[in-house]
Amino acid sequence: xxxxxxxxxxxxxxxxxxxxxxxxxxxxxxxxxxxxxxxxxxxxxxxxxxxxxxxxxxxxxxxxxxxxxxxxxxxxxxxxxxxxxxxxxxxxxxxxxxxxxxxxxxxxxxxxxxxxxxxxxxxxxxxxxxxxxxxxxxxxxxxxxxxxxxxxxxxxxxxxxxxxxxxxxxxxxxxxxxxxxxxxxxxxxxxxxxxxxxxxxxxxxxxxxxxxxxxxxxxxxxxxxxxxxxxxxxxxxxxxxxxxxxxxxxxxxxxxxxxxxxxxxxxxxxxxxxxxxxxxxxxxxxxxxxxxxxxxxxxxxxxxxxxxxxxxxxxxxxxxxxxxxxxxxxxxxxxxxxxxxxxxxxxxxxxxxxxxxxxxxxxxxxxxxxxxxxxxxxxxxxxxxxxxxxxxxxxxxxxxxxxxxxxxxxxxxxxxxxxxxxxxxxxxxxxxxxxxxxxxxxxxxxxxxxxxxxxxxxxxxxxxxxxxxxxxxxxxxxxxxxxxxxxxxxxxxxxxxx
Ligand SMILES: Cc1cc2nc3c(=O)[nH]c(=O)nc-3n(C[C@H](O)[C@H](O)[C@H](O)COP(=O)(O)OP(=O)(O)OC[C@H]3O[C@@H](n4cnc5c(N)ncnc54)[C@H](O)[C@@H]3O)c2cc1C
Numbered sequence: 001x002x003x004x005x006x007x008x009x010x011x012x013x014x015x016x017x018x019x020x021x022x023x024x025x026x027x028x029x030x031x032x033x034x035x036x037x038x039x040x041x042x043x044x045x046x047x048x049x050x051x052x053x054x055x056x057x058x059x060x061x062x063x064x065x066x067x068x069x070x071x072x073x074x075x076x077x078x079x080x081x082x083x084x085x086x087x088x089x090x091x092x093x094x095x096x097x098x099x100x101x102x103x104x105x106x107x108x109x110x111x112x113x114x115x116x117x118x119x120x121x122x123x124x125x126x127x128x129x130x131x132x133x134x135x136x137x138x139x140x141x142x143x144x145x146x147x148x149x150x151x152x153x154x155x156x157x158x159x160x161x162x163x164x165x166x167x168x169x170x171x172x173x174x175x176x177x178x179x180x181x182x183x184x185x186x187x188x189x190x191x192x193x194x195x196x197x198x199x200x201x202x203x204x205x206x207x208x209x210x211x212x213x214x215x216x217x218x219x220x221x222x223x224x225x226x227x228x229x230x231x232x233x234x235x236x237x238x239x240x241x242x243x244x245x246x247x248x249x250x251x252x253x254x255x256x257x258x259x260x261x262x263x264x265x266x267x268x269x270x271x272x273x274x275x276x277x278x279x280x281x282x283x284x285x286x287x288x289x290x291x292x293x294x295x296x297x298x299x300x301x302x303x304x305x306x307x308x309x310x311x312x313x314x315x316x317x318x319x320x321x322x323x324x325x326x327x328x329x330x331x332x333x334x335x336x337x338x339x340x341x342x343x344x345x346x347x348x349x350x351x352x353x354x355x356x357x358x359x360x361x362x363x364x365x366x367x368x369x370x371x372x373x374x375x376x377x378x379x380x381x382x383x384x385x386x387x388x389x390x391x392x393x394x395x396x397x398x399x400x401x402x403x404x405x406x407x408x409x410x411x412x413x414x415x416x417x418x419x420x421x422x423x424x425x426x427x428x429x430x431x432x433x434x435x436x437x438x439x440x441x442x443x444x445x446x447x448x449x450x451x452x453x454x455x456x457x458x459x460x461x462x463x464x465x466x467x468x469x470x471x472x473x474x475x476x477x478x479x480x481x482x483x484x485x486x487x488x489x490x491x492x493x494x495x496x497x498x
């Protein structure tokens with residue numbers, strides 16, 4: 001029997017299933033058939049509405065028209081996440097997709113800022129960050145400039161249901177076959193243990209050579225059929241439930257997500273064109289469902305438009321994300337809470353990683369091992385970045401106290417201690433969060449470096465202060481000329497109904 005991959009079967013029609021279908025169909029040749037099986041009766045998780053900037057690469061590969069995409073998914077633009085009450089109640093900070101100032105070789109801008117701060121000239125580091133200034137002003141524009149200092153890095157907030165439908169239309173129009181049905185059994189080769197076919201509950205068989213398991217938390221293939229096992233990380237990230245509720249759209253939508261800490265968890269607010277998405281992520285050991293629903297409803301900015309919906313999850317990852325001829329993508333591959341909006345990105349990077357080493361001539365152990373190594377690292381890096389937000393807190397209550405005192409992965413401790421000592425940051429293998437992200441969250445959570453890079457001593461004090469003043473002015477200048485975020489969407493032809 002030929003080992004060539006002639007037919008790819010995707011199980012699941014949530015964001016993971018349709019994003020996989022769209023990307024695979026766009027990139028693979030037509031000689032490879034793609035079929036997607038989903039069960040409307042089972043349905044999709046239907047949350048997952050905030051993204052990070054690399055999603056623009058998906059849109060580029062798919063060749064999407066941005067205003068049309070924004071209209072179809074009722075999207076708004078996202079420049080940052082605002083974290084309220086995370087270190088202590090009453091305080092907040094932004095994690096933007098931008099960076100403060102302008103970096104020079106070997107020395108990030110924050111070292112100059114820190115030298116001035118240690119000399120008694122304190123200022124807000126975010127005042128040198130274009131994205132932050134845009135968030136504060138509620139404005140948006142795309143700047144055309146060669147200098148990366150002026151690059152406006154942004155992502156989207158979109159309606160998860162509409163996004164899935166959009167990608168479904170895209171995929172079906174390009175030849176992906178959709179089969180409605182519930183998988184009741186998985187047929188496996190008796191010798192190799194490879195999956196051969198999905199057997200639906202009405203007896204139909206959907207056969208293929210390569211299977212992408214996008215069946216959500218069930219992991220029908222990767223766990224149910226292949227039993228790869230699960231690395232449970234709930235000792236570091238104890239939240240295991242969410243309560244989600246949509247509410248009316250605000251009068252003006254903000255170009256950022258908001259994440260507010262509460263006793264026993266935290267609450268998200270995601271602005272869309274037609275509604276706000278809201279939810280409380282919490283630990284069931286600290287809050288029961290009724291308390292969570294009450295807390296959520298009491299902290300909405302706008303009236304709820306339906307009843308809160310409970311969701312359960314397990315934090316961690318499938319021990320192997322690629323095993324034999326099955327690749328797990330999306331919730332089937334694992335879950336990290338949505339604090340940094342990373343799950344849709346993990347879908348994207350899983351499919352891109354597969355495409356880089358697509359096993360057209362058969363599955364090679366080296367490719368599988370390298371794939372699994374990279375995906376494990378990527379998950380671990382995101383996990384550690386999320387733990388950072390929780391661990392560096394000074395809040396009261398059992399939930400927060402336990403997180404503050406728990407021992408964290410060793411790499412994270414090193415990062416925090418190095419930054420605390422002299423403001424140094426380092427980039428790890430497969431970390432999607434670059435230095436400016438770590439900088440903002442560490443500072444926001446109260447770690448202030450005790451020293452700075454010696455390059456910052458190259459200016460005398462007057463030159464240093466002038467550098468800071470002119471940088472603040474330069475970053476602020478374009479913002480004053482930008483339209484309000486909603487106005488930009490209108491002018492851009494991005495509002496649904498336009
Ligand atoms: C509370 C919460 C908030 C989140 N917020 C964000 C966010 O802001 N940003 C972000 O990037 N991500 C977020 N996520 C994650 C995001 O929702 C998911 O990554 C995304 O929706 C992908 O889900 P999925 O497609 O893997 O699974 P699902 O949506 O659960 O889809 C599973 C599919 O498999 C099918 N299926 C399952 N079993 C069978 C069977 N036996 N037979 C046939 N079909 C079957 C189902 O019908 C369905 O089509 C959030 C998740 C949660 C829980």
